[in-house]
Amino acid sequence: MGHPGTGRVGYDGSRFGIGFLFLKTVLLSLMTLGVYNFWGRTEIRRAVWNAVSVDGERFEYTGTGQELLFCFLKAIALLIAIGLALLVLGWASVLVRSGLGLQLVLAAVYLILAVLAVAAVHLAMRYRLSRTLWRGIRFGLDGTTGRFVLCTIGYSLLTVATLGICLPLLRTWQARTMVDNTRYGTVPFHMEARGATLIWPWVLTLLLAVPTLGISLVWYRVREFRTWSASINVAGLTLDSRLRLGDVLGPAILLTVITVVFFVALLFPTIIEWLEVWRTRMPRPGANSASVVGIGIYVALAPTINFIVLGHTVLKASCETLAIGGALDAGPRLSAGNAGGR
Template identity: 30%
Template sequence: MSEIRYADARYTGQSGPIFGLSLKVAVLTLLTLGIYRFWGKSRIRRYVWSSAELDGDRFEYTGTGLEKFLGFLMAVVFLAVYLGVVQIGLTFIGLTLLGEPETDAGMAAQALAFNLTFLSLVPFLLFALYRARRYKLARTRWRGIRFGMDKGAWGYAFRAIGHYILTILTLGILLPRQSFHLEKYMTDRMWFGDTRFEQGGRWQDLYAPMKHVFIGLAVILLGLAAGIALDMGLLLVALPVIGLLWLTIGVIHYRVQSFAYLTSHKTLGGQIAFDARPQTSTVIMTYVVGGIVIGLAVAIIGGLLGAVFLTTVEGIATAMPPVGVMILLILGYVAMILGAGAATTALIVQPIVAHYVDTFTAINIDAANAIRQRVADRGADAEGFADALDIGGAI
């Protein structure tokens, strides 16, 4: 019997190259009024995918900007027609988003129409989440073999709506059940070559990662109750603030550790298992340190630009006409915003991706040698709905 071999993943991307790439993409996206972002996202993904390797073989991203752009246009046309039909229906029953309401009843009707319009988009938001993952898998290769995902976006959307309603009705208590079953629905439809993934585990086990969420909520409620009952303003303010901070950390902890649990209970073909051990503390520190560095840089640059503005307004001697200074000032602020976005990718997004990759291990990796190529998945669209609904911005 051969020995089971473990293969650790590794991420080799660097901050400098991805900062330069992200900045270039941001500038070209601005100059093309947003059109280049489809090509830019593909370029960034190719860099990130190629920086991740498993057992010495790098991943490959084959998606293109053109297919993403065409998918976006198709989704926009469909959504425009769909929302037009929804608005006609709302107008027919006396509700409209158009015009300025003149009475309280009109304002209430307009607010109701707005909420109903948003709710009518929820199935498409969930549909887009499934299709976005399906597209990324269909355009990802390892050892030259494609990943893939079966059709099932509408099934996911309606199941997700049911889970969300159940989670809301139970005040979040059944969130672990929602997380597990929605991930299982996706995972059980994922493929690598001709071999299927399977999600194992129990949804009840996700309550352990959620404990800090419950503690944060308890501290908030305790602070409010104690502050009101004892008429102590300090408790009324201090404990809810502490609870909110704890709750924020708890949400991050749940996202990180639920990912670790679900990944560690996935299998491929019943032979290859996985182990994921990302640390919540590392993720939080990456956010904190990266946020501080970016915040300080923005504050310093913003202060210098503000000084230029004050110098111009107060009429202090300058070799350049005020209009020219104002143009440079505007360009400076735009550059600052673009630089902050690129720095976020380099100092926060990529380090977190690197941490997830570096703490991932495949178990019994030699079983992958028997996996064969799958037929190209031509049914996976290019994240059109995800981009049109502004939920496709993540790497």
């Protein structure tokens, strides 16, 4: 039994309401030495998920702060175990005066950190999808984290070897892998986009990045999103994004201006001090404490500022310019063992 019709995605989140959740998370995380961050992130996700709807039916996020905290503690325990093992190997290399052994240990540190960072991306997506419901039916992510890590490292090396030109291959492969392994209930997603079609737009973006003061980067991300969206289908349903550069350009420029002005204002005293040092040949001054504190405050508030100025607009424009067409040919697969599961 299909579900005919064409639908639109909606977003009615509050710019300052959700922005306040970001600010609340920062402040309470500082007061609790980071512990509240897990509950704050969960509250933000619930608000954002609930603000997005398809044909009037809202998404639901069922994750909890306790789950995020437990995952964090497991990650810390793993890092400690790996760190201790590498420390022992490093100490042994020092004792036997093996320079090669010490270099291999350092190389292992960087490799392990890279592997864990990539694995975290896949595992985080799996967790978020497993806690996302629409019409009471849960999403999921299949596939192995190991394959995702190995292929990502391979594409990353190719990107480095080509001085960044092959970045679309990496990003599109990651997106396609995520989408192809996503399911709604037992209904699979499929994505056909290939990164090769985005190589020349990316090269053009790099060439124009400086002359356009970064505007070409925004243009590319819009084109990338539209290319990816147009190649996704879900059991007969297709997506069509009409997102335009003009939909997000204004807020992107505003965020850039705010960031530049803020940092120039903060670093101005330090710049003056360095100019005075250069003029008088006096001893080099220490770091300006006001600048350091100001930068720290800005970094802490960056997620709030980013959402209020840019994130909200991007979410709203991305959702409201996305059309869903076709008929969902899912049959009874949707509800079989996938409804509820809270």
